[in-house]
Amino acid sequence: MKIEDIIKTTSPMAIGKRTVLNIMYTQNVLSERFNEILKAYDLSPEQFNVLRILKGQNGKPTNMCVIQERMIAKTSNTTRLVDKLLLKELVTREICPDNRRKMEIAITEKGLELLAELNPKVECHESVLTQNLTPEELEQLNYLLEKFRTINQ
Amino acid sequence: MKIEDIIKTTSPMAIGKRTVLNIMYTQNVLSERFNEILKAYDLSPEQFNVLRILKGQNGKPTNMCVIQERMIAKTSNTTRLVDKLLLKELVTREICPDNRRKMEIAITEKGLELLAELNPKVECHESVLTQNLTPEELEQLNYLLEKFRTINQ
DNA sequence: ATTACATAATTATTTTAACAAAAATTTAAT
DNA sequence: ATTAAATTTTTGTTAAAATAATTATGTAAT
Structure with a gap:
């Protein structure tokens, strides 16, 4: 339409x-x-995003500022986001031994399991949306969006 | 990038x-x-959206449900959005004489002036973003997005 | 060593969003 | 005419976002 x-x-x-x-x-x-x-699954998109970022670190704990930096939509309050995930036991939070200002956030086994359970549904969502376009059209769409974002000046 | x-x-x-x-x-x-x-201009994007919809009606007052229907992002609370615009005297709200359940919202002169003031900045924003793409690429991008949204099943 | 500055995260406050429930009116059915 | 159902808007409540201010720690300069 x-x-x-x-x-x-x-x-x-x-x-x-x-x-x-x-x-x-x-x-x-x-x-x-x-x-x-x-x-x-009682997850907000931002919470999902954080879990995915943590999973992407392959078990390596991640500081709050790194999480914030990597989010698609820059959230104004990563602390509270992580608080929610902590309550659900999907992540852990510990003080970084090297720098006590920093926190080390890591995804738990339970968090990984949730992502694994969600994964097929997310993939399905993505393929339903993209099935109308040929691989060439998808490449073109990505290319155009990236070009669109390149703001000169 | x-x-x-x-x-x-x-x-x-x-x-x-x-x-x-x-x-x-x-x-x-x-x-x-x-x-x-x-x-x-102390406007939220949703408030701007409502003003633009009202302007699009060319002075004809618009019901709440029509506003809601035409918004890009379906907001869950048009009443409170219009409340804010009323406070700023950018719109008027009156009971519809034909159907007393309905409300007639219209943009005021002040609202039109605000839009007129904003317009060049919005146009500039749009042209800065699109200047990297040729007219053909823009047509193609629109085409692909519309095709992408067509979900079968 | 003290001060100033920078960085990282949290907390507090005010707005806004989401959702459900309610109120008012209209339409339709018996 | 009465009741039930549908429509339109509002209100109430809870959760989340935005922003600024605060706390804590670390770094650098004098």
């Missing part, structure tokens, strides 16, 4: 505005479907 | 996952820049 029909605009839009709206709206559709999956 | 470098993943990602992340991340960059513009 064309973005014009979705927001039901009367006047024709400049291509730039259309593109921006299209990206915004597409992300929205994406997030809604994804949240649907996570809701059954 | 490639999405892999942004989220600093070690292992290669499937094209589907990469695409999903790329869309999410791009929207994020977009929103952050856009919010920066709005902040100076």
